[in-house]
Amino acid sequence: MNKQLFNSSKEIRQDKLGRLLVYSALTVVLVLALAMLYFIFSKGIATFTQNHINFWDFLTRSNWNTDNLQKPDLGAWALMVTSAETTLLAVLVTTPLALVIAIYIVVMSPKIGGRIVQPLTELLLGIPSVVYGFVGLTLLIPFLRNWAGGTGFGVLAASLVLALMILPTITSLAVEALNGVPQSYQTFAYSLGCTKWQVIVHVLLKISAPNLLVAVIFGVARAFGEALAVQMVIGNTVQLPLGLFTPAATLTSKLTTDMGNTIDDTLASNALWSLALLLLVMSLIFNLLAKLVLRRSQSRESISR
Amino acid sequence: MNRYRVNQIMTGILNGVTLLVVLFIAAFILYLLASGMTAINWRFLTTSSEVGLGIRDQLFNSLYLLLLTQLISLPIALGAAMALTLYVDKRSKFASFAQGLIQILSSLPSIIVGLFGFLILVLKFNLGFSIISGALALTFFNLPILTQSIAVSLQGVPDEVMQSGLALGISKWHTITKIILPEAMPGIWSGIVISAGRVFGEAATLIYTAGQSAPTLDYTNWNPLNPASPLNIFRPAETLAVHIWKVNTESLGQDAATVSRGTIVILILVVLLFNLVARYFSTTMRKKVGR
Numbered sequence: 001m002n003k004q005l006f007n008s009s010k011e012i013r014q015d016k017l018g019r020l021l022v023y024s025a026l027t028v029v030l031v032l033a034l035a036m037l038y039f040i041f042s043k044g045i046a047t048f049t050q051n052h053i054n055f056w057d058f059l060t061r062s063n064w065n066t067d068n069l070q071k072p073d074l075g076a077w078a079l080m081v082t083s084a085e086t087t088l089l090a091v092l093v094t095t096p097l098a099l100v101i102a103i104y105i106v107v108m109s110p111k112i113g114g115r116i117v118q119p120l121t122e123l124l125l126g127i128p129s130v131v132y133g134f135v136g137l138t139l140l141i142p143f144l145r146n147w148a149g150g151t152g153f154g155v156l157a158a159s160l161v162l163a164l165m166i167l168p169t170i171t172s173l174a175v176e177a178l179n180g181v182p183q184s185y186q187t188f189a190y191s192l193g194c195t196k197w198q199v200i201v202h203v204l205l206k207i208s209a210p211n212l213l214v215a216v217i218f219g220v221a222r223a224f225g226e227a228l229a230v231q232m233v234i235g236n237t238v239q240l241p242l243g244l245f246t247p248a249a250t251l252t253s254k255l256t257t258d259m260g261n262t263i264d265d266t267l268a269s270n271a272l273w274s275l276a277l278l279l280l281v282m283s284l285i286f287n288l289l290a291k292l293v294l295r296r297s298q299s300r301e302s303i304s305r
Numbered sequence: 306m307n308r309y310r311v312n313q314i315m316t317g318i319l320n321g322v323t324l325l326v327v328l329f330i331a332a333f334i335l336y337l338l339a340s341g342m343t344a345i346n347w348r349f350l351t352t353s354s355e356v357g358l359g360i361r362d363q364l365f366n367s368l369y370l371l372l373l374t375q376l377i378s379l380p381i382a383l384g385a386a387m388a389l390t391l392y393v394d395k396r397s398k399f400a401s402f403a404q405g406l407i408q409i410l411s412s413l414p415s416i417i418v419g420l421f422g423f424l425i426l427v428l429k430f431n432l433g434f435s436i437i438s439g440a441l442a443l444t445f446f447n448l449p450i451l452t453q454s455i456a457v458s459l460q461g462v463p464d465e466v467m468q469s470g471l472a473l474g475i476s477k478w479h480t481i482t483k484i485i486l487p488e489a490m491p492g493i494w495s496g497i498v499i500s501a502g503r504v505f506g507e508a509a510t511l512i513y514t515a516g517q518s519a520p521t522l523d524y525t526n527w528n529p530l531n532p533a534s535p536l537n538i539f540r541p542a543e544t545l546a547v548h549i550w551k552v553n554t555e556s557l558g559q560d561a562a563t564v565s566r567g568t569i570v571i572l573i574l575v576v577l578l579f580n581l582v583a584r585y586f587s588t589t590m591r592k593k594v595g596r
Contacts, residue, residue, distance in 0.1 A: 011476045
């Protein structure tokens, strides 16, 4: 009798078990994240600590030669420049188009926009990256070859493939950003006699500017991290991209082509991890930038209220 | 030029550019479907890539990997999302640390996840190029995304629901499992389906974890330990997306293009199906909230 009274009830035991379960699930996710960051970091710096490659040389030289172990000539400069160039070109092409589509969906014709335009761009979001790579390979490259000569493989082909890939990313985030502007602001501006274009420029774009910037940052991050589609069309030659039609290699495409041929704990493998570390740092920077922009816009909003 | 004229011109340009882009996207998708339809026939779907040019085994591998990945990642993601939204104090340092970490993990380029999986699972744990390596690597890729989307749909349930449950003397666990979870279910389902679409088309994570070869499978052999059995998790398993990448980088000539086009149609149809299902769940969600 006594024993039964002091035992906790079934409900309480279940409650404790549930708490234990959810916290252990969270622990698994966090441990995984930390393990991944730790691994990339410790492996990534092994090139400089174990193989004694000069860190500054690694950042500024453009040759990728891991075969000669006595005097390795290793540098990621060309890869970084190519990554930056393809990403930048892609974003420059896509951002204006994505903004126009987002404005159309939110302001010009929400009905057609919501029923046709938005689902169509979302469908683009779901198409796997290898499909974009394949289309680049079979349609874009022959076209570029006929139009400009050369092989067609290169920076421009990669940028155009990336441009199409990040169009849905930027568009859907931009739609969210524009929808975040309260409807009453629009109505108010119309009642003051503004034209549609004035409402778009002076009210919608102005107020949602920070969130639109975040949309672009996420587009940049996606383009920067994309591997296979780029690898299929860029030509995979480590050199500084002097022209739009120079075959080149990005950080991600180099990882893709070399990953399978390396043996663990050799210079060739450590050097690839250093590239992964560079990618990780860039991805952290993009995250941080997005956070900063959002925080600034939020603090500004709370002041104006 | 007065502002009405400017308005006319600019809105005209907006409409025109949108129309052009929409036509372009529609043409792009129709081209993919139309050019691949001719490659699809019964033989293509039912023969092995080693004998004919079929994709039977790749199709099975894709579905099997998707199933395993979701089976592993769903309980963990659900638990983590519940902990983040319903247990941890949202203003605490730990909460923002955990959320930041998950955000970083979810924005990591997938090729890095593949590299990590290759090193840890394939080499360190000696799992080789296998289904289990692939499923675990895909789980690494999938977990943060799924956790975030489940957390969002759990946050959509008002705090008052939890408070009224507790006020009635129902335990927290009981309130969550019997009231909050059913309420958030359509949102959770739509999150699962969207993540399934991403996992289904993922290739960068898989090329060096699940491998790039598809040994011919014997579908009458249901012994999970036999290498020819489709259920065996220690055999290499090339998926549809990886297949497209492989045949094009190995350049098999005309066959590569035909095989890829057919495979792309299957991939797009599956993604389209997932999109429709997700849309269905999110409309049920909206109806539920509007109730």
